[in-house]
Amino acid sequence: MKIGVPTEIKSQEGRVALLPPQVSDLTARGHDLYVQAGAGRLSGANDADYQSAGAQILESGEEVFKQADLIVKVKEILPPEFPFLEKRHILLTNIHSANDRPQLDRLLEVGLIAIAAEDTHEFGSPNCPLAGEVGAFEGVRLTLAPHGGTGRHFMAHFGAPATKAVVLGLGQVGRGALRTLISLGLDVTGLDIHPGARKQAELDWHHATYRSGEISDLPDLLPDMDLVVNCVLWPKHRDDHLISRADLARMKPTAVIVDISCDEAGAVETSRPTSWADPVYSVDGIRHFCVDNIPGAVPATSSAGYAAALLPHIRAIAEHGPLEACRRNGWLARGLTCINGILTHDEAARVQKRDHVPAPDYLKKA
Numbered sequence: 064m065k066i067g068v069p070t071e072i073k074s075q076e077g078r079v080a081l082l083p084p085q086v087s088d089l090t091a092r093g094h095d096l097y098v099q100a101g102a103g104r105l106s107g108a109n110d111a112d113y114q115s116a117g118a119q120i121l122e123s124g125e126e127v128f129k130q131a132d133l134i135v136k137v138k139e140i141l142p143p144e145f146p147f148l149e150k151r152h153i154l155l156t157n158i159h160s161a162n163d164r165p166q167l168d169r170l171l172e173v174g175l176i177a178i179a180a181e182d183t184h185e186f187g188s189p190n191c192p193l194a195g196e197v198g199a200f201e202g203v204r205l206t207l208a209p210h211g212g213t214g215r216h217f218m219a220h221f222g223a224p225a226t227k228a229v230v231l232g233l234g235q236v237g238r239g240a241l242r243t244l245i246s247l248g249l250d251v252t253g254l255d256i257h258p259g260a261r262k263q264a265e266l267d268w269h270h271a272t273y274r275s276g277e278i279s280d281l282p283d284l285l286p287d288m289d290l291v292v293n294c295v296l297w298p299k300h301r302d303d304h305l306i307s308r309a310d311l312a313r314m315k316p317t318a319v320i321v322d323i324s325c326d327e328a329g330a331v332e333t334s335r336p337t338s339w340a341d342p343v344y345s346v347d348g349i350r351h352f353c354v355d356n357i358p359g360a361v362p363a364t365s366s367a368g369y370a371a372a373l374l375p376h377i378r379a380i381a382e383h384g385p386l387e388a389c390r391r392n393g394w395l396a397r398g399l400t401c402i403n404g405i406l407t408h409d410e411a412a413r414v415q416k417r418d419h420v421p422a423p424d425y426l427k428k429a
């Protein structure tokens with residue numbers, strides 16, 4: 064199969080979908096790899112590395128789309144890439160189609176096969192812990208006085224208390240946030256609806272200034288927090304919130320919200336996606352950090368995890384075809400978003416109120 068890796072064009076996104084070791088694996092299996100010039104530069108892989116692994120280097124993204132049948136990316140298809148899409152293409156990338164109607168419109172219009180990589184990770188995305196770690200680090204930076212924060216040190220000194228933080232959700236993202244915050248010495252509370260997640264965090268961090276609680280404890284905690292880190296992935300169809308706009312009035316004016324999950328008007332009603340170029344905005348005096356590609360700040364590490372996670376799926380698609388690969392792997396099938404102009408993604412259909420054929424049903428009939 065002809066497999067293409069274009070350079071990501073999202074603002075300050077340094078990741079790449081495949082690194083030279085994965086390219087070498089695929090070319091050894093007889094597949095043709097096309098990589099856009101400079102695609103891996105920020106991830107520590109130069110064009111010569113890709114050529115040594117057997118890839119052909121092409122100068123533009125348009126050329127990659129023209130040559131390849133399977134397009135492998137990190138981020139969603141952006142409008143400048145819309146003209147490059149063809150019906151013959153198989154797209155494997157993080158699509159997040161539920162909240163991106165223009166992109167989904169284009170995918171359906173073209174009639175290609177699209178698979179949302181974010182839904183295919185059986186054990187969670189390898190970039191989730193990185194998002195939690197880097198997001199929490201940015202949150203700590205924003206608690207410093209020059210950035211409008213409380214001016215507390217993140218460690219306790221001279222009888223003055225450490226910065227206080229609350230982490231919402233103790234999954235992979237939340238545990239990543241805890242690793243950063245607790246390692247720096249903050250006074251941290253972790254909240255989750257699952258008793259098992261709370262107990263595990265207590266066992267992991269029994270030696271630190273850490274405590275667990277239920278999500279229902281959040282209203283009582285908010286007024287005293289210097290930093291709120293949301294790691295709860297909010298269902299797109301829900302219209303309630305863990306933190307409403309009215310809650311902002313109960314927070315310290317120097318507090319900051321870091322929404323790592325970054326669902327627009329999701330767990331945090333006032334959240335909206337931002338970029339690394341302009342990461343922070345204020346609502347009712349409360350600063351929000353809502354960058355939607357946090358792992359893109361550490362591309363050398365995040366690309367390594369992402370590429371390794373995608374490789375088995377790419378092998379399966381290349382060797383068996385996309386539909387048979389989905390039939391053989393239920394996790395890959397979870398990401399099947401559309402084919403031949405038919406929407407097969409349940410969440411996107413529910414949020415956008417579109418007709419669809421559930422992926423399992425389509426795969427049985429196809």
